[in-house]
Amino acid sequence: MRHLPELFELERIAEAGLRHNMEVRRLCEVDAAGQKLPIYALALGNPDKHIPAAGFFGGIHGLERIGTQILLVFLRSLLKRLQWDPVLHRQLESVRLVFMPLVNPGGMLLDTRCNPQGVDLMRNAPLDAVDKVPFMLGGQRYSSMLPWYRGSADAPMEIESQAVCTVVEEELLARDFSLALDCHSGFGTRDRIWFPHAHTLAPIPHLPDISALEDLFSQTYPNHNYLFEPQSHHYLTHGDLWDYLYLRSEQMGKRIFLPLTLEMGSWLWVKKNPRQMLSRKGLFNPLPSHRLQRVLRKHSVWLDFLTRAACGHRRWLPQGAERVQHHERAYARWYPGLKL
Numbered sequence: 001m002r003h004l005p006e007l008f009e010l011e012r013i014a015e016a017g018l019r020h021n022m023e024v025r026r027l028c029e030v031d032a033a034g035q036k037l038p039i040y041a042l043a044l045g046n047p048d049k050h051i052p053a054a055g056f057f058g059g060i061h062g063l064e065r066i067g068t069q070i071l072l073v074f075l076r077s078l079l080k081r082l083q084w085d086p087v088l089h090r091q092l093e094s095v096r097l098v099f100m101p102l103v104n105p106g107g108m109l110l111d112t113r114c115n116p117q118g119v120d121l122m123r124n125a126p127l128d129a130v131d132k133v134p135f136m137l138g139g140q141r142y143s144s145m146l147p148w149y150r151g152s153a154d155a156p157m158e159i160e161s162q163a164v165c166t167v168v169e170e171e172l173l174a175r176d177f178s179l180a181l182d183c184h185s186g187f188g189t190r191d192r193i194w195f196p197h198a199h200t201l202a203p204i205p206h207l208p209d210i211s212a213l214e215d216l217f218s219q220t221y222p223n224h225n226y227l228f229e230p231q232s233h234h235y236l237t238h239g240d241l242w243d244y245l246y247l248r249s250e251q252m253g254k255r256i257f258l259p260l261t262l263e264m265g266s267w268l269w270v271k272k273n274p275r276q277m278l279s280r281k282g283l284f285n286p287l288p289s290h291r292l293q294r295v296l297r298k299h300s301v302w303l304d305f306l307t308r309a310a311c312g313h314r315r316w317l318p319q320g321a322e323r324v325q326h327h328e329r330a331y332a333r334w335y336p337g338l339k340l
């Protein structure tokens with residue numbers, strides 16, 4: 001029997017959370033190495049659908065354990081604060097917080113990016129890119145033995161992807177305002193906040209809202225070091241789960257759903273400690289304990305900010321002339337070649 005410490009910790013958190021009215025949902029089970037591994041969703045706060053929500057997702061790629069670990073640390077600190085912090089209790093009356101820290105437990109157990117079926121869950125949504133994607137990396141249907149496999153064209157979505165869709169549809173898209181953060185690692189030397197699209201070079205309709213959210217964060221925490229940009233600046237993909245869910249929310253009309261991805265710059269960790277290149281784990285995760293601690297610490301401000309930004313969205317979502325300004329600025333910055 002192989003041990004998956006992240007799942008163990010998630011289950012301890014779920015147990016401890018029951019005392020604090022945390023809702024724990026066991027969505028489904030996946031088979032991996034002869035074991036059955038559950039996929040959980042945890043929720044805190046007001047379930048009223050008129051209340052905004054923030055969703056946190058991690059472990060979609062099994063090798064990127066650090067994303068799961070960041071969310072587990074965040075959950076632990078929320079649980080601790082629930083014991084003594086009346087301000088958090090008041091905050092949770094006006095926001096819903098949803099967590100899926102370990103979407104792909106089978107992949108994490110097996111030390112693979114994909115799920116146990118060999119499918120890359122970030123290429124698995126029923127959505128084709130409309131602009132040119134890079135060969136292979138953009139998603140391929142040749143073989144599950146090769147990376148970035150989308151799954152076969154006539155198969156339903158993998159159960160892990162379906163579990164994410166269920167939680168997003170029920171907990172986030174059912175509300176007038178929600179945002180999501182999906183935690184990944186493995187790209188570049190800086191921590192990036194990516195927003196859609198990934199299936200087209202075209203900007204999203206909520207570009208002004210993303211721009212306003214970035215301003216809000218930068219003015220509240222001027223020393224942060226995140227780079228905000230559309231994923232399409234780097235590469236396009238088929239089957240992006242967040243594009244798919246964003247388009248779903250657009251079809252539902254009149255609601256705002258802002259899906260963001262934290263892409264931690266793991267090349268920096270490799271640069272500081274080149275021996276990490278010798279292990280697959282080392283390419284995606286900080287290995288020395290001081291660096292791991294620093295990484296676990298540094299994102300807590302951003303996670304906490306998102307819960308508050310969801311809570312206070314009416315005070316910062318840009319309207320009227322301000323919205324036009326954000327629109328123009330965002331186009332000039334991120335889409336300089338495009339006409340408004």
Ligand SMILES: [Zn+2]
Binds near residue numbers: 060064184185
């Ligand atoms: Zn990833």
